[in-house]
Amino acid sequence: MKKQISILAIAAAGLFSSCSKFMDRQPLSQIAPDQYFNNDNEAKFYLNSLYSIFPNAEGVYNEDIDNIVKQSLGDNITGRRTVPLTGGNWTWGELRKINFFLDNYNRVMPESQAARYAGVAKFFRAYFYFDKVQRFGDVPWYSHVVLQNDKVMLTKARDPRKLVVDSIIADLDYAIANIDDAAAPAGTTPTEVVNRFTAMALLSRVCLYEGTWKKYRGETGWEALLTKGAAAAEQLMNTAKYKIYKSTPNKAYLELFASIKPIQEEIIFARNFSNELSVWHNVNYYTITSSYGKPGLDKELVNSYLMADGTRFTDINRYDTITFYAETQNRDPRLSQTIRTPGYARIGTTNPLVPDFGASVTGYQLIKFVTDMSFDSFNRSINSMPIFRYAEVLLNYAECKAELGTLTQADIDKSIKLLRDRVAMPNLDVAAANANVDPYMEAQYPSVIGGNKGVILEIRRERRIELVMETYRWNDLMRWKSGQSLVRQFKGMYFPGVGQYDLDRNGKTDVHIYEGTKPPAVAGVQYFKLGTEIDLTNGATGGNVIINRSTAKTFQENRDYLQPIPIQERQLNSNLSQNPNWVDGL
Template sequence: MKKLISISCLAVLMIMSSCSKFLDKKPLSTISPNNYYKNEAEANSALAGIYAICGMEFMWGGRIPIRHNASTDESFYSVTNQLVGVWWFNYDGSDPVVTEMWTWLYAGIERANMFLANIGATDMDAAKKTAFIGEAKFLRAWYYFTLVQYWGGVPLKTEPSSSVNNVDFARSSAEQIYNFVEKEMKEAEGMVRDVTDINNTERISKSTVRAAMARMYLQWAGEPLKNTAKFTSARDMALKVVQSNVHMLNPDYRQIYINQCQDIGEWKECIWETGNWGNNSDANRIGGRIGNENGVRCTSNNDQVIGYAYGFNSTTYKLFHLYGAGDLRRDWAISTYTLNSSGVKANISATSIYNRNCAKWRREYELVRPLNKNYTPTNFPIIRYADVLLMLAEAENEVSGPANAEEYLNKVRRRGYGLPADVADATADLTGLGQGAFREAIRDERARELCFEGVRKMDLIRWGIYLTEMQEQAIEIKARASATYQYAALAAERVTERHLLYPIPAIEMSLNKLMVQNPGW
């Protein structure tokens, strides 16, 4: 049975079900590639199985933003009943959260490998088939990009598993994985459709591919590989998204997250979102944990009034004080209240900081009834247009300095102050900074805009400042937090160089004779 978890045996996990909202909400039974891929409907269902990984509670539908990225300079994990896990930097290769992430990423890769090996024989429109292939290639590359960020070099597997007995695969280098991701995403860019043709936030478009490539290039340009030539590639890809002239910032920052709570797909800002839906009590069971584990703390016991929320992610003093006077994002991203069992709000004292939770996704806006205590229909934004603008500003600054980068940063800042994004304003705009100061401004702005969206840890790592930032957090918490929240310093104090990468899961190490463990583990 242990072999079912090995990356070489994930054909067993090839369960294609209609688990994305671009399909009918009808559950499908387990299928075999030997009798599948006959027509477009079957290919579409198989493709949905690849997409499904993204919205799982173990992935971007929950664990990645809520637990894997819980401990940074912008947030801490505010649960004290058991001080173990990746969020406390008290874990090893047997940790279930580490193992789940590895297993499901390779499950997505295996599904993509199976799809790409069989789609050629499908009887369907040629243009649609090309788009399907591009989507599968992109998703496979995205899963490898996630693996290389968290584990470094990993086994590169591009063919479906043929035997459950072949479990030995050596690691490719991180550079080799990045080269593969780049190649696959470039191919996907020319195959997938424009977002204006798709009109959907959950399906891969050219904008999705280009935005993801910009993120990938920035990561590649930073630590640990420091391939700085990729800053130009990042700039060029982000610029393609901007110059397509089909995306724009939502004028109301709050509305981005309300839309996600209410299943309103708004692709002008939200370039790619998870496909969560329902209350997880239906046949599809594709609810996630967004707004439940990382929402405003609420002890509701009435499933018709407001949903229960644990408040696992809370703000740091640093994040709270990064926002300037008049920046409307702070009091939406960070809670100003809690809710009791009846849904009644209790305001948090103005001087209390560490008991403020992430508040971007608020269960009071959900429309599905009855509400589920532990699952929500809320989508998670994997890539937003605001992120693209900030990536473009960062890359442009590294390539040629801040002169041509200021406007991209200032668009995001203006919207944060409730101002028109395209109109210069002295209140919001930053001008006249040198390259180094502008670099720091970008880093702070990414925290203000993208906090709790699962990108901060990798940002800090690629900038080479994760360890020092965590050390500073420990000092700040000890100096500023009340006795109740002194525990938050424990995670920050425990971070060492080995935590820049996860350990290879113990089950993989025990089965794969060619696997080599990461340093320090």
């Protein structure tokens, strides 16, 4: 990724002398400013440079909040975050590129020709600013390139969050109205370019985020935002442009993420990778080695998967003492397409594999995004990474309607039902969900109240399961004001105590937990000394694998929903206020 430059750091020494160098620099697209985008090709060429704003593959699959647990915990969970001196995601270089285009795109081309390209640029500005709002809340809104001597703009205060969000929505409305197929570079596939459908998807995401952010903080205006979010999602749904990918219930979900090329019927936009272009990522290596924290699904999420008949796993008597083989039988098929379960074999092989605790600290070893073994070497994976997919849009639609209190069974039938149909799961029944609220889900999200509580919780269950490993979880918890979910003890598989365990019931020991001296080694057996190499909740009498028992987790409700503004930025611009309860000494 290109190094980005803070719009305020350029105001450092010499009364903005560094700013002069930055603002006079030719954009990275290599189009000279005096050309002012004379034709379609120049506009497309310039816009291509903006795609680096999207997350890389690791930014998609490398989720490690509470869905995915690793050996070590991030600073945002342990309370070790401090106010950074510089950086801290307060970066503005990409915005300058976007605004340069919007200041100049129609100097030569007539507006009727150029508006389609302005729509793409405004999509990117909306995407850029949405990220900033999620991180920092109030941020300064810049709709034009900041001139080198404009001290007022370079030192402006943060604009109110509402102004920024309203501006994001206006940009996306423009993008939806003006982007057409002519804005796409020649030779690109629909999943490689921003189009009006991508803008609809982003608009539904933005409005759901901001609407629920406001609702769960008792602020006004959330109804209008959720109404617009539902409308944006429904607009995309009504185009019939996309659908949920289906093959067979026990393969379709896995196939969607293991596909080298994005499956265009569901994927709206993806980042692509290629051997020919020497562009790779690392997801196979990440999941099969111990080098990246040994990621594994958390026990709470595993418990949340329904039974195959739609009943709740957590309604089973003593569900919390059920061992691995039994707990993975007759569950929502997405569980066995997200982690290794009995009978799992790598793509392209028939050799069954049990979970490898050497690569998964919880024992619930990830297989989502994992492809065949030819891509197992370091940084050699090339399957595409979805940035926008239709499943999210359906979830956005259902959640907006549920939070508004306007959700009907017909709404579920054209949204959540389609996700469950992929894996042959029973449909969600609105009346039944509200009449019989799941206490397990209720305990996770105590702030959900009202007559629609049951179905809201079921939609949250669906969202967590469907979108796991796709980098949504942190922002979901933040908008729901559910930061306290992060301070609970993370857990893995249940073992009744020391002894030998056959995880897939093929008659062979897979895991041996022991005390004292290590038993003589047997090929294929994973040995763990209790208290040293594995930790159980109740020690020798059994329990769940415990992750990071000695690491304290903390989340400050009055502080941690927003990130701090870096110290240097506030030194350069005294008009920048700090986010609440972040102490930086200024």
